[in-house]
Amino acid sequence: MRVGVIGGGQLARMMIPAAIELGVDLRVLAEADGMAAALAARQVGDYTDTETVLAFARQVDVVTFDHEHVPQDVLHAMVDAGVAVHPGPDALKVAQDKLLMRRRLSELGLPVPDWARIESAAELDDFIAVHGGAAVVKTPRGGYDGKGVRMVRSAAEVGEWFTTIAEDGRGGALLVEELVDFRRELAQVVARRPSGEVAAWPVVETVQVGGVCSEVIAPAPRSAGRLADVAADVAISIAEGLGVTGVLAVELFETTDDRILVNELAMRPHNSGHWSMDGSTTSQFEQHLRAVLDLPLGGTGCHADWAVMVNILGGPEEGTLVERYDEALEGHPTVKLHNYGKEPRPGRKVGHVTAIGDNLDDVVYEARAAAAVFQD
Amino acid sequence: MRVGVIGGGQLARMMIPAAIELGVDLRVLAEADGMAAALAARQVGDYTDTETVLAFARQVDVVTFDHEHVPQDVLHAMVDAGVAVHPGPDALKVAQDKLLMRRRLSELGLPVPDWARIESAAELDDFIAVHGGAAVVKTPRGGYDGKGVRMVRSAAEVGEWFTTIAEDGRGGALLVEELVDFRRELAQVVARRPSGEVAAWPVVETVQVGGVCSEVIAPAPRSAGRLADVAADVAISIAEGLGVTGVLAVELFETTDDRILVNELAMRPHNSGHWSMDGSTTSQFEQHLRAVLDLPLGGTGCHADWAVMVNILGGPEEGTLVERYDEALEGHPTVKLHNYGKEPRPGRKVGHVTAIGDNLDDVVYEARAAAAVFQD
Structure with a gap:
């Protein structure tokens, strides 16, 4: 049983003891030398590069992850090549995009804070106005450990985020949520x-x-x-x-x-x-x-x-x-x-x-x- | 903290998870490729060869063991080179020689079965005679998991062991112990x-x-x-x-x-x-x-x-x-x-x-x- 882990941080590291006891051959694709999971690192390489990831994936029975940042095109390339990828691209997509996550959870009828997709400062100020004068703004991608999350009372406080999303060419928008008490x-x-x-x-x-x-x-x-x-x-x-x-x-x-x-x-x-x-x-x-x-x-x-x-x-x-x-x-x-x-x-x-x-x-x-x- | 383990069996393997969590850099000197502790094997080599073991020991802060079979001269060479060896040669010597073990435990006043050092079939038969007609004979070295241990009612049952100890040139003797009820x-x-x-x-x-x-x-x-x-x-x-x-x-x-x-x-x-x-x-x-x-x-x-x-x-x-x-x-x-x-x-x-x-x-x-x- 060979499991490949993309990402060499502490989560990959802490999979190693469990792999040893289960008799799983755990192989890590690490971002750099000397990372937390270095003991099981078979390869150091760029997880956004399809060829690198495919070459790694071909050595194992299942690919899984230390983080959710592997791009969708790389994930799909693995699936297309017949690699078992868990979690799969469709699930990971929801973890990678907080706007998509809010939409899918709402569709599933699950309890979420009030939220909206906003593209402009005016939309944000409107949301704030009807939600008690404060809200939480999140960049849909790339945030973790509190990064990309800000509590605001006015759209002016995240003015530079609107500039960024306008420039990133992905039809940018921000997620705004009620400030939950x-x-x-x-x-x-x-x-x-x-x-x-x-x-x-x-x-x-x-x-x-x-x-x-x-x-x-x-x-x-x-x-x-x-x-x-x-x-x-x-x-x-x-x-x-x-x-x-x-x-x-x-x-x-x-x-x-x-x-x-x-x-x-x-x-x-x-x-x-x-x-x-x-x-x-x-x-x-x-x-x-x-x-x-x-x-x-x-x-x-x-x-x-x-x-x-x-x-x-x-x-x-x-x-x-x-x-x-x-x-x-x-x-x-x-x-x-x-x-x-x-x-x-x-x-x-x-x-x-x-x-x-x-x-x-x-x-x-x-x-x-x-x-x-x-x-x- | 670097710990070197001599021997690549399952005991070394099961040290790896503990080493990971403690942040110990565990390095194994394995007897062969593909052993149980292969994940941490930095080196494959002969643990009876002083140069091999010294080269391995120089990379770590402490040397310990998966088994007790490292020869005394190799152990002492490490100590003489300033390597921390745990357990040390004097302790390991007692684990390596069952006759010495019985003698040291007796000296410490600890409860052991009746025992004797025997060099001949006649001595063994005498021991058997005064211990109810049966005894347990052990080769002092190299036994494990029941190997080198035999219950006998007559010295003739371990005749070949006397031949072996006579030939090994170490002033051979066997250990005999009462058959404990x-x-x-x-x-x-x-x-x-x-x-x-x-x-x-x-x-x-x-x-x-x-x-x-x-x-x-x-x-x-x-x-x-x-x-x-x-x-x-x-x-x-x-x-x-x-x-x-x-x-x-x-x-x-x-x-x-x-x-x-x-x-x-x-x-x-x-x-x-x-x-x-x-x-x-x-x-x-x-x-x-x-x-x-x-x-x-x-x-x-x-x-x-x-x-x-x-x-x-x-x-x-x-x-x-x-x-x-x-x-x-x-x-x-x-x-x-x-x-x-x-x-x-x-x-x-x-x-x-x-x-x-x-x-x-x-x-x-x-x-x-x-x-x-x-x-x-």
Whole structure:
């Protein structure tokens, strides 16, 4: 069983342990030397170049991804060449274009914030006026970790974005959404095989700082019952409705008036599912491999009542994570550390820690304290 | 942090996932191409050749092992060259020579079966005569998985062994031990850092078939209290007494008259500790890396009341493990499968499965049933 992963970041890296245990020959097409998944990198090359990607794809049984940025023409070239690609181009297209995503989710009848496709400052100001004087503007493509997303009270605040979309030659438009009054953010991670089987982990609570995921609590506190059912139903409906194969992460808002709205989608293992590596019977990385290989999915039960994951963002201002190991490991022997093998840099995700246990206060404390050792 | 592992078998393979998560650059010196740990193999070479091993060792911070067969002169050459070697030559010497092992354990006052060093058939027959008409004869070196071990009622049954030791030019002798009347076999796995810290998992029950480990139950049923304390004390005394660094597995007999006797030692991760990968906060492979790097050790608590590991011995008579995945994974979604990437061959350890849970009958059933899918 040979699985090719396009992209050599930490998501590809964390697929390697699962691949080893399953006996999967994992081969990574990395963007550059020395990336997080370098151990499995068989090739370094440009994922936007069709010939490079086709040559890589011919060596494997299934192609999957570390990110959603492979261009549609490259994806279709693989499919046309008979390569199994999971998730496929049609599903990935929806993850690549936030306007298309909003349209397809609306068509599927799923709960989303009010939204509109806007081409001009006047349209944006109109939307703002009827939505309480503020809105969230998003560039349809290329945004991640809060980039390409801006809360505005006037179209003038994103004037340069209108200039950019006018120049990019793709019939440019922006996505505008109501500013959702939310109580908290949640995420629902599921997996789906090509033959249809789906599996869901418990819905989790996510904490974002500056648009970047900082902390995840699994399951989301006070989510048992209706909230858990709704979140799982929404994510499975999306996976089935869009034909997603592999892991799908659905970021959700829990509004102050008790609605669940879909925020973003990721068609790959996701930061909100990292806790599963240490807290669940099946990690999202193992599940992703099982799903893209169309193997039966694994159990999604939990080892303890609570798992809390805290990202190591940036890392030490000077030195490396390893220099802090004595302090972190001695003080927190039950916390699991995941080092992505990346150079520390402000704001960069360089690792994460997970704690599990049956007392949420203790688990939160342990995970935060262990992560804090690595931050200045 | 660069760790070099001499030997490319499944133990080295299972260190790779732990190395990835800890951010350890693991480099394997494999005996041949295509071995279980091939993904991390930086070099293929002869571990009995000093120059080969020294060249490999110079690339890493610490050298450790997949097996105990590296010759003493090669080990000492590394130490003399300033390489950190864990476990060190003096400890490994005891694991390499069962006569020396019995002598050192006796000197440490640890409980062992009655034993003697014998050089002749007459000495062996005398030992048998005073030990109830039967004894276990072992070649001091090179035995594993039941090889080099024979139960005899007369020296004539191992006549050819006396010929061999007379010819090997090392002042040959055999080890003879009383045939222990045991209720069951146990194993105690511990880890020890160079700076002294030790950690112990719960004592486990092991089931051997034809001298090969078949099944492990963690913790050993009815072991809470005195039995667990004695087993941990014995193993920690051995680790400290022999100066073992890294993981140490101590195979034990629980006799019908309620004594605990030391059977064999392994100074590396061991089959009796595989359950820890899925059942404990810290796997024996992560703990081994932490120990040989002199990092603080991880917690050894359990995710559930019981973990049961069953080896996949031999595998299918025809075909591969992968061809049975649909049946195994669909029928046993909570069982964790570990495929060593080796060709099936009668009696060969090609993988294992682990189930965990709070009802021992269910856990045993699940693990055995999942493993059985892979055997004809």
